Amino acid sequence: MSKTNPAFMSGVPELLVLRLLTRDEMYGYELVKAIRNTTLESITLAEGVVYPVLHNLEAKGMLRSREVEANGRSRVYYKTTAKGKRRLKELLKEWDRVSGGINAALGDTYA
Amino acid sequence: MSKTNPAFMSGVPELLVLRLLTRDEMYGYELVKAIRNTTLESITLAEGVVYPVLHNLEAKGMLRSREVEANGRSRVYYKTTAKGKRRLKELLKEWDRVSGGINAALGDTYA
DNA sequence: TATATTACCTCGTAGTTATAGGTATAGGCT
DNA sequence: AGCCTATACCTATAACTACGAGGTAATATA
Numbered sequence: 620m621s622k623t624n625p626a627f628m629s630g631v632p633e634l635l636v637l638r639l640l641t642r643d644e645m646y647g648y649e650l651v652k653a654i655r656n657t658t659l660e661s662i663t664l665a666e667g668v669v670y671p672v673l674h675n676l677e678a679k680g681m682l683r684s685r686e687v688e689a690n691g692r693s694r695v696y697y698k699t700t701a702k703g704k705r706r707l708k709e710l711l712k713e714w715d716r717v718s719g720g721i722n723a724a725l726g727d728t729y730a
Numbered sequence: 731m732s733k734t735n736p737a738f739m740s741g742v743p744e745l746l747v748l749r750l751l752t753r754d755e756m757y758g759y760e761l762v763k764a765i766r767n768t769t770l771e772s773i774t775l776a777e778g779v780v781y782p783v784l785h786n787l788e789a790k791g792m793l794r795s796r797e798v799e800a801n802g803r804s805r806v807y808y809k810t811t812a813k814g815k816r817r818l819k820e821l822l823k824e825w826d827r828v829s830g831g832i833n834a835a836l837g838d839t840y841a
Numbered sequence: 842t843a844t845a846t847t848a849c850c851t852c853g854t855a856g857t858t859a860t861a862g863g864t865a866t867a868g869g870c871t
Numbered sequence: 872a873g874c875c876t877a878t879a880c881c882t883a884t885a886a887c888t889a890c891g892a893g894g895t896a897a898t899a900t901a
Contacts, residue, residue: 624856627828630737661831717738720772735887759879
C-alpha cells in the first residue's frame with residue numbers, strides 16, 4: 620500500500636548493488652538499468668534510491684569509485700572492494716535464511 | 731548490521747501473520763511460536779513485533795478477534811477476514827515478484 | 842526549437858521492525 | 872515459602888531506509 624515502505628524491499632538495493640558491482644564495474648546510471656534487466660523487469664530502483672546507496676557503501680569502504688570522462692559527460696564508475704564482498708556474502712546468507720524461512724511457511728499447507 | 735531494520739524483513743511480519751491466521755485461528759503467544767516453527771527456526775518474531783501487527787491488522791479490518799478464557803488466563807484469538815485474504819493474495823504476488831527478481835539477478839553469472 | 846536521453850545529485854517523508862521494558866497468573870522445584 | 876520458568880497480554884521509543892519529487896547540465900534527436 621505504502622510507496623515509501625514497500626513490502627520485501629528492505630536490504631534489496633544494497634544486495635543488488637553489491638552483487639552487480641562485484642560482477643562488473645559500472646556507473647550509477649548504467650547500474651539502474653542493469654538492475655531492471657537482471658531482475659527481469661521485476662524490480663526497478665530509481666536513481667534516487669541507487670545513488671544514495673552508492674555513496675553510503677563507498678563511505679563504508681564497500682565500494683571504490685573512479686571518475687571517467689566519456690562523451691563530454693563525466694561518469695563515476697564503482698566496483699566492490701574486498702570488504703564489500705564480505706558484506707555481500709553476509710547478505711546472501713541472510714537472503715537464503717529469510718527467503719527459505721518464508722517459503723517454508725508458505726509451503727506447508729498443514730501446520 | 732542494524733538491529734531495528736534488518737535486511738529482507740519488510741513486509742514479512744504482515745505476510746506471515748496473515749498466512750498463518752488464514753490457515754488456523756490462533757492467539758498471539760501461540761502465533762509467535764507457530765512463526766518460529768513453520769519457518770523452520772529461520773525466522774523468529776518477538777512478541778513486541780507480533781502484537782502490534784495483530785492490532786494494526788485488526789484495526790484495518792484484516793483480522794477479526796474474539797476473547798476466550800482458558801486456564802484462568804484470557805486469550806485473544808485472531809482469524810483472517812475476507813479483506814485480509816485479499817491483502818494476503820496481494821502480498822503473495824508481491825513476494826513472488828520480488829523474490830523472483832532477486833533470484834534472477836543472483837542467478838545469472840553472466841550479465 | 843523542443844523534447845528525450847544521458848548522467849549526476851539531494852532532501853524530506855513515511856512507515857515499520859526491533860529492542861526494551863511492563864503487567865499478571867500458573868506451575869514446578871528446592 | 873521462595874524462586875524461576877512458562878504462559879499471555881501489552882506499549883513506547885528509536886532507528887533505519889526506500890521512495891518520490893525535485894534539481895542541474897550536456898548531448899542527441901525530431
